[in-house]
Structures are given as C-alpha cells and as structure tokens.
Amino acid sequence: MSAPEHRTAAGTPRRRRGKGGGERLMVPEAEFTSYYGRPILKPPVWKVPDVPAYLYLGGLAGVSAPLAALADLTGWPGLRRLGRLAAAGGATVSVGFLVHDLGRPERFPHMLRVLKVTSPLSVGSWILAPFGALAGATAAAEVLGVAPRPARLSGLAAGALGPALTTYTAVLVADTAVPAWHEGFRELPFVFAGSALASGGGAGLLASGDVTPARRIAVAGAVLELASTAVLERRIGFAAKAYRTGRAGAVLTAARAGTVAGALGALASGFLRGRRGRALGAVSGLLLNAASAATRYGIFEAGMTSARDPEYTVRPQRERLEARREDPANGALAHTW
Amino acid sequence: MASLSGPLADPSADAGYADGHPPRVGFFTDTSVCIGCKACEVACKEWNALPADGVGDHGAAGDVLGLTGMSYDNTGGLGASTYRHVAFVEQRVPARDSSPVDLGMPSAQLPGAVQPGAGREDATEVRWLMSSDVCKHCTHAACLDVCPTGALIRTEHGTVLVQEDICNGCGYCIPACPYGVIDQREGDGRAFKCTMCQDRLGAGLAPACATACPTESIQFGPLDELRERADARLAELHGRGVGEARLYGRDPDDGVGGDGAFFLLLDEPEVYGLPPDPVVTTRDLPSMWRHAAGAALAVAGVVAAAFLGGRR
Numbered sequence: 001m002s003a004p005e006h007r008t009a010a011g012t013p014r015r016r017r018g019k020g021g022g023e024r025l026m027v028p029e030a031e032f033t034s035y036y037g038r039p040i041l042k043p044p045v046w047k048v049p050d051v052p053a054y055l056y057l058g059g060l061a062g063v064s065a066p067l068a069a070l071a072d073l074t075g076w077p078g079l080r081r082l083g084r085l086a087a088a089g090g091a092t093v094s095v096g097f098l099v100h101d102l103g104r105p106e107r108f109p110h111m112l113r114v115l116k117v118t119s120p121l122s123v124g125s126w127i128l129a130p131f132g133a134l135a136g137a138t139a140a141a142e143v144l145g146v147a148p149r150p151a152r153l154s155g156l157a158a159g160a161l162g163p164a165l166t167t168y169t170a171v172l173v174a175d176t177a178v179p180a181w182h183e184g185f186r187e188l189p190f191v192f193a194g195s196a197l198a199s200g201g202g203a204g205l206l207a208s209g210d211v212t213p214a215r216r217i218a219v220a221g222a223v224l225e226l227a228s229t230a231v232l233e234r235r236i237g238f239a240a241k242a243y244r245t246g247r248a249g250a251v252l253t254a255a256r257a258g259t260v261a262g263a264l265g266a267l268a269s270g271f272l273r274g275r276r277g278r279a280l281g282a283v284s285g286l287l288l289n290a291a292s293a294a295t296r297y298g299i300f301e302a303g304m305t306s307a308r309d310p311e312y313t314v315r316p317q318r319e320r321l322e323a324r325r326e327d328p329a330n331g332a333l334a335h336t337w
Numbered sequence: 338m339a340s341l342s343g344p345l346a347d348p349s350a351d352a353g354y355a356d357g358h359p360p361r362v363g364f365f366t367d368t369s370v371c372i373g374c375k376a377c378e379v380a381c382k383e384w385n386a387l388p389a390d391g392v393g394d395h396g397a398a399g400d401v402l403g404l405t406g407m408s409y410d411n412t413g414g415l416g417a418s419t420y421r422h423v424a425f426v427e428q429r430v431p432a433r434d435s436s437p438v439d440l441g442m443p444s445a446q447l448p449g450a451v452q453p454g455a456g457r458e459d460a461t462e463v464r465w466l467m468s469s470d471v472c473k474h475c476t477h478a479a480c481l482d483v484c485p486t487g488a489l490i491r492t493e494h495g496t497v498l499v500q501e502d503i504c505n506g507c508g509y510c511i512p513a514c515p516y517g518v519i520d521q522r523e524g525d526g527r528a529f530k531c532t533m534c535q536d537r538l539g540a541g542l543a544p545a546c547a548t549a550c551p552t553e554s555i556q557f558g559p560l561d562e563l564r565e566r567a568d569a570r571l572a573e574l575h576g577r578g579v580g581e582a583r584l585y586g587r588d589p590d591d592g593v594g595g596d597g598a599f600f601l602l603l604d605e606p607e608v609y610g611l612p613p614d615p616v617v618t619t620r621d622l623p624s625m626w627r628h629a630a631g632a633a634l635a636v637a638g639v640v641a642a643a644f645l646g647g648r649r
Contacts, residue, residue, distance in 0.1 A: 035424060035610030036407045038414060044512040045521045063636060070644045103506015103526025110486040110505040117626075118341070118619055121509050122485035163633035163640075170632070171625045175483055175618050176512040182618055185625045189632035197639055216643035224635065307512060314607045317614035 032318070034310040041177055043307040050101035052297040054094045055169045056199065058128070059192060059292065061090030062165030063200025065135055067217065069159030072152055078209030081142055084151075086203045087158060088139030091132040091165075098128075120172040127164050134158035166196035173303060179313060180242040180306035181299075187232035191299070194228055195292045197221025198259060202288030205266060205281040215266050215281070218288055222263035225295065226256065238316050242302040252298035258291030342620035344589040345476050352491035361495030362538065363597035364547065364555055365563040366469055367570060368609075369582060371554040373467035377421040378412060380549035384534060387418045388522075414610065415470055417522035420531035421546050422470045424609050432460035468609045469546070469555055472497070472518045472531035473586055474597030475617065480510035480519050480530075482619040488528075495560070496533040496597060504528055515593065515615035533597075560597060567601060579603070585611065592616030 034040070044051075068083025099108045111125040135158040141151035170192040174185035181188070198221035204214025229252075233240045243252060265284030269277050306312035345351055349358050381387065390412070405411050408425035415422045478497045481489040488503035489510060499510075499519075506526035510519050519530040534544035542548070547557035556563060567584055574582040581603050586596030592615050606613050 033605060033607045035426070035608065036405075036410075038610055039517060040607070040610060040612050041517040042511045042514065042520050045508040063640065066637060066640045067643075070640060074644050076644075101508070103508065103521055103528075104504070107486075107503075107505035110488070110503060111507070113503070114485075114487040116482075116485065116487070118482040118622060119485045119509070120622075120625075121483065121507060125485060163636040164629075166636050167629040167632040171622075171629045172509075174625055175622055176509075177479065177515040177615075177618050178512045181512075182621070185621055186628050189625075189629040190635065193632040193636045197636060201643075210648065212648060213640075213643040213646070216646060217639055220639045220643070224639075303512075310607070310610075313612050317612055318607070321614045 032311050032315050034314060038310065039308050040310045040313045041307045043304055044176070044178065045103075046300075047101050048297070048300070050097045052293070052300045054097040054101070055173075055192070055296040055300070056195075056293040057090040057094035057097070058169050059166045059196025059296075060199045060203060060289070061087045061094065061131070061135065062162040063196045063217065063221075064090060064203060065131070065155070065162035065165075066159035067200055067204055067214065068138070069152075069155045071213070072155055076210065076213065078207040079204050079211060079214055082204060082207035083200075084135070084139045084142045084155060086200070087135040087162070088132075091128065091135050095128060095132055120168055120175050124165075124168045124172060127161055127168055131158055131161040131165055134161070163193075167193050173299070176303075177313075178303045178307045179239040179316065180236070180302040183236035183239040183316075184232045187228050187235065188299070190228035191225055191232060191295070194221050194223070194225030195295045198225055198262070198288045199292035202262060202266070202285035202292070205269070205285030205288075211281060212270070214285075215270050218266045218285065219263050222259045222266075222288065225259060225292075229256070229295075239306055239312060242306040242312065243298070246301075246305055248298050248301035248305055251294055251301060255291045255294035255298055258287050258294065262288035262291055340477070341482070341622060342477050342592070342617055343594060345594050347495070348476050348491055349493055349495045354491075354493050358493045359538075360559040360561070361597065362533070362558060363474060363495070363560040363563055363599070364471060364533075364544075364557055365567050365599060365601070366471065367554050367556065367567070367601045368466065368468040369554075369570075369574060369579070369601055369603060370552045371423070371467040371469055372552055373409060373423055373425055373465070374551060375412075375423050376549040376551060377469050377546035377555055378419070378423055380545040381421045381531075382419075384537070384545035385420065385532070387420070390416045390418045415472070415518050415520075415530075417520040417525075417529040420471065420529075424466070424468045424470060426466035426468075426604070426608055428464045428466065428604070428608075429461045430464045432462040466603055466609065468600065468602065469550075470609070470611070471546070471598050472533075473516055473593070473599070474531075474533060476589065476594030476597070477617040477619070478593075479513040479515060479617045479619055480528075482617070482622075483509045483513040485509060492535060492538075494533070494535075494538050496535070496538075497530075498532055498535055499528055499530060501527055501529075513618055515612055515617065531598075563599075567599065570601060574601075592620070 064083040064086035068080050071079035099105050115126055116122040134154045138151050138155040141147045167189040170188035173181040174188050197217050201214045201218030201221055205211050233243050262284045265280055269281035403411055405413055408427055410425045412419055412422050474496045481497050486503050486505055488500045490498055492498050504527040508521055510528050519528050522529050543557040547555045571582055571584055583602055585602050585606050586599030589595035
C-alpha cells in the first residue's frame with residue numbers, strides 16, 4: 001500500500017500579489033500534500049468543442065453586431081451585410097453548441113426559468129436570447145432585402161447587447177473554483193474582449209468594398225488581447241503555470257503567433273491596392289479568427305489542467321493560510337478589488 | 338439580493354423563508370472516532386437508491402475490479418452517485434513514547450526494527466486516519482449561486498438541495514464547488530449530490546449515514562448545538578495531548594461562511610483531500626461584473642472609434 005503523501009520539492013519561484021510592493025516577511029515555501037494525488041475539484045464536464053466554440057462564437061457575434069449597426073448608420077454596405085450575417089450565424093451556432101453541451105438538452109428552456117445575477121450563465125442566457133432574436137431578424141431582413149428601417153432598429157438593439165455578449169463569458173468561466181480561471185477574473189474579460197474584437201474585425205476583412213473600420217477593430221483587438229494575456233500571466237501567481245505548460249501552453253503560444261501574424265497582415269493589407277490587398281486582408285481575417293478560437297480553447301484547457309491537478313488548489317491556498325498566520329492583518333482572504 | 342460571503346446567521350431566512358422555519362441542521366463528523374467501516378457509504382447508497390459509481394475520471398480510478406490501490410479506499414471520492422466517501426490515510430509518524438513493559442521473557446524482533454523508548458528518537462509507527470467526507474452544505478454555496486435554472490435551492494433546514502425535475506445538466510455547479518462535491522451522473526446528465534436525506538428530515542428522522550454510524554463519528558443535529566459539541570470535543574482532545582486535532586469548516590468567518598457539515602480532523606485538510614482554505618467563488622462576483630462591464634465598454638468604444646475615424 002502506497003503512502004498517501006505526494007510531496008514535491010519546492011521548485012517554483014514565489015510570486016507576490018496584491019497592493020504595495022514594500023518589504024514583507026517572506027513566508028516559507030508551503031509543502032504540497034494531497035490525497036493520493038487525486039483532484040480536489042471536480043473537473044468541469046463541459047465538452048470540447050462545444051464550450052470553447054461557444055466562447056469564440058459569442059465573441060465573434062458580439063462584435064459583428066455593433067460593427068454592422070454602425071456600418072448601416074454611416075454607409076458601409078459591405079461591412080453591414082457581412083456583420084449582420086456573422087452576428088446571426090455566430091449567435092445561432094453558439095446556442096446550438098450550448099444546448100448540445102447540456103446533460104438534458106430538452107430542458108434548455110429552463111435556462112430562462114429565472115433571472116439570477118449570481119449566475120453568469122443565467123445572465124448570459126438572458127443576453128443571448130434577445131441578442132439571437134434581434135440579430136436573426138436583422139440578418140433575415142438583410143438577406144431578403146426587405147424592411148430596411150426595422151432592420152436598422154433591430155440591428156442597433158443587437159449591437160447594443162453585443163459588447164455584453166463578448167465579456168459575460170469571461171465571468172462565466174472565472175466564477176468557478178477552477179484556479180486558472182478564477183485567479184484571472186480581473187484580466188479574463190479584457191482577454192475575451194480583445195479576442196472578440198480581433199475575430200469580429202477579422203471577419204469584417206472578408207466583406208466587399210472598403211473595410212477600413214474592420215481593419216482598425218481587428219488590429220486594436222489583437223493588441224488588447226496580447227496585452228491583457230501578458231498581464232494575466234504575470235498577475236495570477238502559481239496558476240499561470242497552467243497557461244504556460246502542456247497542451248494549453250502550446251495552443252496559446254500558437255494562438256499568440258496567429259494573432260500577431262493576423263494583425264500585421266491586416267495592417268499591411270491596408271497599404272496594398274486592388275486584389276492583392278483584399279486577398280491579404282481575407283487571409284489575415286481568417287487567421288485572426290482561427291487564433292481567437294485557439295485562444296478560447298487554450299484558456300479552456302488551462303482551466304481543465306488546473307482543476308485536475310490538486311497542486312493548483314492546495315499550494316496557493318496553503319500559502320494564503322501561512323501568510324494569514326504570519327500577519328493576520330494582511331489576510332489575503334480579502335482580494336483587492 | 339442575498340449576501341455573497343461572510344458570516345450569516347440564518348441562510349434559510351436569507352433565502353426568503355419566513356420566521357418559524359426549522360433550525361439549520363448539519364453534520365459534525367468527528368474523524369477521531371471513525372473506524373472506516375463505511376456503514377455511512379452503504380446506508381446512503383441504500384436509502385437514496387444510488388447506482389454504483391463507474392470507474393474513471395469522476396469515480397474511483399481503479400483497475401478492472403474497481404480497485405484503486407489507495408489503501409482500503411475503492412470509492413475514490415464523492416461523486417454523482419456517492420454522497421458519503423470514507424477516506425483512508427496511512428501515515429508513518431514518530432512513535433509515541435510507550436516503551437513496552439519488560440516481562441523478562443526472551444523475545445524476537447524483526448531485523449532492524451526500532452522499538453520506541455530506550456532513547457531512540459527516530460522510532461516510528463503507523464497511524465491510520467479515516468474520515469467520512471460529505472457535501473459541506475456551505476453557508477454561501479457556490480453551486481447554488483451559479484445554478485442558472487434555480488434547480489439548486491436552500492431548503493427550510495438550511496441545507497442545499499438539487500431539484501431533479503428542474504436541473505438541465507448545464508454542469509455549472511460542478512467546477513463552482515470549491516470542495517469538488519457535486520457531479521454529473523453519467524447516463525442521466527443531471528447533477529447530483531448529498532441531500533442530507535431531505536426526505537427523512539421532513540419526517541423527523543436523522544439522515545441515513547448518521548443513523549448507521551456505529552461510533553457516532555457522524556453526528557447530526559441543529560448546527561448551533563453541533564458547534565458547541567465540537568468545541569467541547571476539541572478541548573477534550575487537546576487536553577489529552579492530541580494537539581493535532583483541529584476543526585475544519587466550523588468557523589463562520591471562513592471563505593464560505595462556515596460549513597453546514599464540518600469536521601474534526603487530525604491532520605491538514607489536504608491530507609484528506611480537502612482544500613485548505615476554500616473560498617466561495619461568488620465572493621468576487623461583483624468585482625467580476627465590474628471588470629466585464631469595463632471590458633464591454635472597451636469593445637463598444639473600439640468599434641465606435643473605428644467608424645469615427647472615417648474613411649482613409
């Protein structure tokens with residue numbers, strides 16, 4: 001019979017977080033113990049590709065809707081058409097993935113049984129349902145070429161809901177006990193916002209005619225995503241390991257390369273005339289969308305890794321306890337908001 | 338809106354039950370008298386008509402016979418069909434100084450065996466830790482907070498219950514639980530966990546596990562009373578020199594506002610597979626919504642600015 005303790009040598013550098021960088025007592029590296037190495041948390045039962053795809057498509061749709069609404073108001077017909085189709089398509093397919101992921105898909109309407117602000121999935125359902133209806137109606141009018149005025153109004157309403165659709169999903173994953181997600185609750189909304197802008201703007205690069213606003217959105221989104229991911233990994237302490245190692249680390253590295261290349265390509269396409277510029281823009285747009293989907297999948301995997309390995313749960317909690325023991329006033333129990 | 342963290346005297350009242358609702362009940366599991374008989378596991382399975390958990394990721398990870406190789410624990414952990422789980426921990430600890438009485442008889446020893454006493458400070462002995470784990474019925478229950486359908490509710494007894502006719506199997510409660518208790522039942526799709534035998538409570542009966550426990554390691558009753566009993570038991574053990582005894586989940590000031598089912602442990606919580614400092618994730622939810630709102634405004638701002646810039 002094997003001994004239950006799995007003690008590992010202290011191998012990771014200590015990271016300090018919270019306000020103030022002043023001199024503080026160093027706490028001895030906490031020893032890591034577990035029950036036969038079994039996870040403390042139950043890993044999420046959310047499926048791949050359902051949930052990563054749901055996160056990515058929500059971002060794509062959430063940016064495409066305001067993009068289409070403003071293109072409609074300011075006279076960019078190509079962007080309006082593509083944005084409306086992407087918003088409706090993204091919302092519809094993401095709902096499909098969400099329903100498919102349920103243990104009891106036929107009970108999907110129970111999502112709208114109550115409205116709970118303590119449940120990001122409830123709030124999200126109440127954002128997604130009207131968004132999907134409005135974006136769907138707008139896209140139908142666009143395709144059929146009817147009712148431009150009502151379509152403008154429904155498009156504006158969908159566009160107003162869109163930004164919320166892009167970031168509530170970050171709260172959805174952060175509002176769990178999964179260390180890699182919860183510890184990043186301040187940064188993940190901005191990572192998701194950047195990723196959504198890069199994908200929505202990138203989709204706009206496929207539109208006919210002048211796509212200048214989409215190019216600006218795509219590049220700004222890529223910059224926001226890269227910057228906030230860097231901040232996330234710097235600030236979340238031990239959980240950052242989940243983003244840097246294993247499958248999640250590899251996927252996120254590839255996603256970052258795709259985002260950089262896509263953003264540079266999108267920028268360059270603005271300086272090329274004619275077919276070559278359009279082709280480079282389209283390739284860059286597709287690359288940005290692939291990278292955005294990969295980012296969501298990488299973040300999903302990082303969370304799964306940190307849920308399966310008890311060290312991600314025990315080590316930061318143990319350090320928090322020790323720090324509180326040393327200096328009760330400094331109790332890390334209260335996060336700095 | 339109900340409070341999200343911190344001490345809370347009456348979770349049922351916080352959830353909207355009128356005055357005169359039954360007192361909050363819970364479990365005090367005193368692991369110092371657990372003998373690892375698993376009567377609680379069996380009684381729970383029997384009363385709640387639970388199927389065997391499969392062998393795999395979420396059930397016991399074992400061989401074809403379902404044997405995990407983890408001491409006498411072939412259950413593995415709590416799950417969608419296991420609401421009580423007895424952990425078995427074997428430890429080699431410094432021997433207590435109880436040198437055997439010399440009877441003047443010739444004796445044989447294993448080669449290299451080190452007997453306690455006789456000035457040998459490095460003598461060790463085996464210590465067994467057994468502990469019956471269960472849903473903590475937190476004061477601030479993350480599973481309940483994040484449930485989008487309202488399937489998870491606070492009962493009149495202050496416990497946390499899944500309404501199986503409402504649950505649509507979204508799975509959100511599963512990673513929300515800081516203890517890894519609730520899980521999705523394979524082949525069913527819905528989430529399940531300990532009900533504290535809601536169907537027995539209404540009839541004035543104690544839960545099946547507490548009723549079956551032969552050593553009163555599992556004590557059931559009004560939470561206030563259990564906390565007093567636990568404090569007395571802790572003082573008694575400390576008085577007897579068991580300095581490592583500690584209460585887990587007893588403190589209403591902890592990260593989940595105190596547990597409805599709390600424990601007396603003889604080692605650090607993680608040794609038993611429990612998180613050392615669990616926090617209800619929704620404590621940070623107001624801040625999460627603020628950050629998400631800020632990020633959403635950034636999205637709106639970027640899209641608007643992209644059009645304001647006009648044509649190149």
